[in-house]
Amino acid sequence: MxxxxxxxxxxxxxxxxxxxxxxxxxxxxxxxxxxxxxxxASAADVSAILGSLADAATDLKQVLEQCGQFLQEEAAAGQASTVPDGGPSQESDQALDDAVIYLQNARSNASLLSTYLAHARVAAGGLHPQPPARGDAAGN
Structure with a gap:
């Protein structure tokens, strides 16, 4: 299901x-x-796929931003810690900083991915199927 x-x-x-x-x-x-x-079946199929992937990459940017924001809010509320009792620690701060930086980098790359996919979609959309090659006038 x-x-x-x-x-x-x-x-x-x-x-x-x-x-x-x-x-x-x-x-x-x-x-x-x-x-x-x-x-x-055609370049139009590729163009449609690229358009959908560009849209997905755009949406992914928001997901990544929201995940980073959630982690920061959880850490500020004492709910995200590398220490079992939830106390503050330098390790927790470093883990949060690392996660946020990686998410920011991923978001930037998702933005680039979306842009490149959109350009590729437009380029592929300009390609049209060509009729099969025919033999010369003698039928060859």
């Missing part, structure tokens, strides 16, 4: 993790579909 996602909610942590897992599954399906000639 396919999981139904509700963009408007309500959201649970399990639903959120399932949505993230579905992105990975969809990427694996695309890997197989685009490697199999029947999975693509």
């Amino acid at each position: 396919t999981k139904q996602f509700r963009p408007g909610g309500p959201h649970t942590p399990d639903d959120t993790r399932a949505a993230a897992a579905a992105i990975g599954e969809a990427a694996r399906a695309l890997n197989h579909a685009t490697g199999d000639r029947p999975g693509l």
